[in-house]
Amino acid sequence: MPISILPEETINKIAAGEVVERPANVVKELIENSLDAGSTSIEVELKGAGRRLIRVRDNGSGIPADEIKLAVTRHATSKITGFDDLEKLHSMGFRGEALPSIAAVSNMLIQSKTPGPGPGWELALSGGKIKKEAAWAGAAGTNIEVAELFFNTPVREKFLKSETTERNRILKIIEELSLAWYKVSFKVISDGRTALEAPRTNIPLERIIDVLGRDFASTLIHAEVKHPFLKIDCYITKRENSLPVRSYQFLFINGRPVNFGKSLMHALYEAYRENLPSGRHPGAVIFLEIDPSEIDVNIHPTKREVRFSKEQQIYQLVYTSIKSALNKTPATELNVPCDTINAGQAVRTELGEPRARVSYSEAIAKSGIFAPAVNSSPLQPEFAGHDTGSKRIIGQAFNLYIIARDSEGLLIIDQHAAAERIRYEKYIGQWQSKDIVLQPLLFPENIELSPSLFSAASAGLELLREAGWEIGEFGTNTVRVSSVPAVLGNNFSAGNALKEMLEALSEEKKIPAAEKIEKLIRTACHLSIKGGDALPEKEASNLFEELLKCRAPNTCPHGRPTMLRISRGELDKHFSRK
Secondary structure (H helix, E strand, O other): OOOOOOOHHHHHHHHHHHHOOOHHHHHHHHHHHHHHOOOOEEEEEEEHHHOOEEEEEEOOOOOOHHHHHHHOOOOOOOOOOOHHHHHHOOOOOOOOOHHHHHHHOOEEEEEEEOOOOOOEEEEEEEOOEEEEEEEEOOOOEEEEEEEOOOOOOHHHHHOOOOHHHHHHHHHHHHHHHHHHOOOOEEEEEEOOEEEEEEOOOOOHHHHHHHHHOHHHHOOEEEEEEEEOOEEEEEEEEOHHHOEOOOOOEEEEEOOEEEOOHHHHHHHHHHHOHHHOOOOOEOOEEEEEEEOHHHEEOOOOOOOOOOEEOOHHHHHHHHHHHHHHHHHOOOEOOOOOOOOOOOOOEEOHHHHOOOOOOOOOOHHHHHHOOOOOOOOOOOEOOOOOOOEEOOEEEEEEEOOOEEEEEEOOEEEEEEHHHHHHHHHHHHHHHHHHOOOOOEEEEEEEEEEEOOHHHHHHHHHOHHHHHHOOOEEEEOOOOEEEEEEEEHHHOOOOOHHHHHHHHHHHHHOOOOOOHHHHHHHHHHHHHHHOOOOOOOOOHHHHHHHHHHHHHOOOOOEOOOOOEOEEEEEHHHHHHHOOOO
8 A cells, every 4th residue: 555645634533532532531631721721610511421512611711713713723732832841831731632633523612702802702613624603702711512522433432431431430530620620610510410519719628528528538637748849738548547449549740630650659658558457548639739840741641640850859758748647646727837747637627527437236236247356365365175077266366367277287267358258158149049138227328429439329229229238319429328238247337338339330341230249249248347356266166167168168259368278297397297
């Protein structure tokens, strides 16, 4: 095939593929343009998860009438004038492909007006071609509508995920941008329903409440660092409020949501090292302000990866601020001016006391696998000699492991993994027989969710109900749980379990509903068990007996081993008895 120059239409569609992979990319580009235009109010409207319509309105500086056509011309931008500007980028972006690329694969309407007298201007395009232009009598600012996205590139549309997944991706991007730009008001309407309403504020915590919920915000402490070349403002979860997922970790640099990267992720986890149980994660909302010349945000087109010129110093400052916050006694003031590290400021006074864990009735407490913790030494004295066939319970070590022996050697049982296996098989058995025993909560729990998790909850209500959760929508981004499966026991938080179940449900997997429910059950069982409980003799024996009755006693539902065998021969060899 001879070399030839591609038609302009084909070039534009290829460029669109590089910039616009899905509706979420369109929303991100349009909101970032609104932010760069100095907007203090942004409204987003979605229909059909952005496939049918994305509308973004702002009150920014607008586009002059004689420049609107340039706005949909490739490589045209108002954000830089030359290559040197890339080293001191203050805007959210500089690429000139966004609007023309979006226009190339949609029906687009741009309406914009600059402040002052005179009308604005509107431009209508289809597939990148201008169909109409005329004066527009709207208010100052810009309104952009993107309809029928990918109407002329059906192959790309075919590879989009489900409507729920695409909507969740959009909402997660808006959540990040609204957290970063808390001085800008955001409103999001999805298919006629308000998904997010966050008034502008000067206090980051208020935006955290609006986006991530009051329950999460009530677990946070505040640390602030001011340095000649860096300012750190971070909100982190207290020691006792670690999370089962990483979903509540956000990093913003000069208002841009970015990935933590290996260095700052290490700083976060290293600061928590002595306070974080295995398999748990800190929650963190961290704002960094730094001279743009000290960072490179252009490593990747999405600008999610950032390189620092003083990486080690930034690592140390982030680590120190978080570590200091965790080690200091919380004060009663939320905002205290400071020149150096001022850590440990309590959020509790601002928000009120955190919600107490849901109480359960005595019946469900008795059905739990673990008894209340009792005082014990690291290795309990030998039990009275409870036999399980040829197997005998010896004791418990570190409040984590049950020690047993039989004629062939020693068995060490991980009580957490064993209890999870037992609970999982009981729960899955009840679900398969359509006989899940429900435990009503003494007080129904209202659980605030982020907009994206609420979207996942709305789409997955029937699956959750089939899995034994009595749950329903209860206002904007809130659900109410009134009953849970009794098999989960009394040693878990319905809110935390539900959030992780929804995270699992929001992952795009084209699998049957039954497999999704099994995943929900597996997730709930994992969260309903806690390690570190001292077990009385009878409880340890019952746990061991129930484990041996399981269909798959050797692993937990996630594949971790439940038992370790040390044979008599291995012991004799170690002690040179053979």
